Amino acid sequence: MRAPLRNPSAALGISVGVALGVVLMHGPATAASMPANASTLSVCIDTSSPVAPMDRKLAQAVASQQHRALAVHEFDGSGDDDGYDYKNFRALAADQCQIILGYPLDATRGTAPAGLVATAPYGRIGFVLVTPSASRADSLASLPKGTDVAVTNETMPNLYFENHPNIAADIYQKDADTIASLVEHHDRAAMVWRPTIVSYLLAHHLTSDFKWHQLDEPHARWNLVGLHDPAQAGAASAFDHSVAALRDSGGLEPLLSPYASVSADGTRGVRRSDAGTGSPILLVSAAAAMTQPAAGGGSPDAAPALYTAAQADAGKQKFADNCAQCHGDNLEGMAGPALKGDLFASAKANFHVGDIFNIVVKNMPSTQPGSLSHDDYTQIMAYILQQNGYPAGSNPLVFDATLTSNVPLIYRGK
Numbered sequence: 001m002r003a004p005l006r007n008p009s010a011a012l013g014i015s016v017g018v019a020l021g022v023v024l025m026h027g028p029a030t031a032a033s034m035p036a037n038a039s040t041l042s043v044c045i046d047t048s049s050p051v052a053p054m055d056r057k058l059a060q061a062v063a064s065q066q067h068r069a070l071a072v073h074e075f076d077g078s079g080d081d082d083g084y085d086y087k088n089f090r091a092l093a094a095d096q097c098q099i100i101l102g103y104p105l106d107a108t109r110g111t112a113p114a115g116l117v118a119t120a121p122y123g124r125i126g127f128v129l130v131t132p133s134a135s136r137a138d139s140l141a142s143l144p145k146g147t148d149v150a151v152t153n154e155t156m157p158n159l160y161f162e163n164h165p166n167i168a169a170d171i172y173q174k175d176a177d178t179i180a181s182l183v184e185h186h187d188r189a190a191m192v193w194r195p196t197i198v199s200y201l202l203a204h205h206l207t208s209d210f211k212w213h214q215l216d217e218p219h220a221r222w223n224l225v226g227l228h229d230p231a232q233a234g235a236a237s238a239f240d241h242s243v244a245a246l247r248d249s250g251g252l253e254p255l256l257s258p259y260a261s262v263s264a265d266g267t268r269g270v271r272r273s274d275a276g277t278g279s280p281i282l283l284v285s286a287a288a289a290m291t292q293p294a295a296g297g298g299s300p301d302a303a304p305a306l307y308t309a310a311q312a313d314a315g316k317q318k319f320a321d322n323c324a325q326c327h328g329d330n331l332e333g334m335a336g337p338a339l340k341g342d343l344f345a346s347a348k349a350n351f352h353v354g355d356i357f358n359i360v361v362k363n364m365p366s367t368q369p370g371s372l373s374h375d376d377y378t379q380i381m382a383y384i385l386q387q388n389g390y391p392a393g394s395n396p397l398v399f400d401a402t403l404t405s406n407v408p409l410i411y412r413g414k
């Protein structure tokens, strides 16, 4: 297994080709550029997203259904290693269009970025199992024992092997390599983000050689929604109604196919407030932590003593029992990212102790989030700090205080 790269956008899990970094390429936003006219529907479409052609067709159909003209504002949402900035989405929604199409939300607990509201889901996407079309498997459980399955490092499907001892992970750093291993018949199956594999197969005229099935695994199902400014509630509700009308008349499915399916949720009138109040997914909160500027920017020179030696000792064993299977015996990273060193806690990543502790407490172990006691988590955090070069001291690390700790977490070159 190769050492994982720490890449904030890859750590988003869904970043594989989805709208996850927004760079405005079409000039500064001006209020004048948004057609405020009631006879025009204006949408923003991310040209870097594999679902852009689908969103374009959907927008056209919705505009026709409303007897309105369509104005499309294109933007390039491909991010860089610094992750992406919700402010750009808010600026788009404020100035450029009534609705930003093609935003993926985790079907179990995704929420719209702060300051924006999500439309009802209009499509169902997610991570799929891809196999040669001759395969009879339609789920991980139905793959023959011993099947190697290609996955991209730090994407959700890395977590699915745990529950399926019949298969083994073949981990690649990039989606392109994961897909190549399948297409070149090196691996007999792959788990990939549906729009990414579908656009690849379409472009290479391979759609009849391979087939895909939605995975029925934790956080494999995602909804496509539009995002809008709270002030555009009227346009959004009209959009929801048009989508519902298209769906009822059978017109929606052909627009979404083959990138996405019709959302099975019966979504008419489901607004964001009804759509679940769970915390944002781990991956998004991790990215947000990375893009937030340092409050006060603490100095990396003085490594404070934050825990006792006894805590770190106890944490070492608990880490081995609960975390090492994914993060490695020496925190070097395996299915999960490395938890020590420059790739983990670089000054650039701008992590604070509280950011990491929140991820650990709320989302880890990823197969059973929140399943350990407060003491267990605190001791494991002490061990992670020790391994990143922080000294032991006489005051113990305290659970509640650590959740809000603003102490910078920077690898001290131990």
Ligand code: HEC
Pocket (backbone or CB within 6 Å): 006, 011, 013, 154, 155, 156, 158, 159, 162, 282, 283, 286, 319, 322, 323, 324, 325, 326, 327, 335, 336, 337, 338, 339, 344, 356, 359, 360, 364, 365, 366, 367, 380
């Ligand atoms: C079943 C595998 C698995 C187990 C067990 C697990 N993790 Fe993770 N962890 C992951 C994966 C995968 C990620 C990357 C995000 C993702 O894709 O979910 C992650 C992310 C993290 C992160 C965020 C790292 C970053 O750079 O953003 C931390 C911190 C973390 N895990 C700590 C722990 C700790 C502590 C434990 C034990 C209590 C643990 N994990 C157990 C799979 C696991």
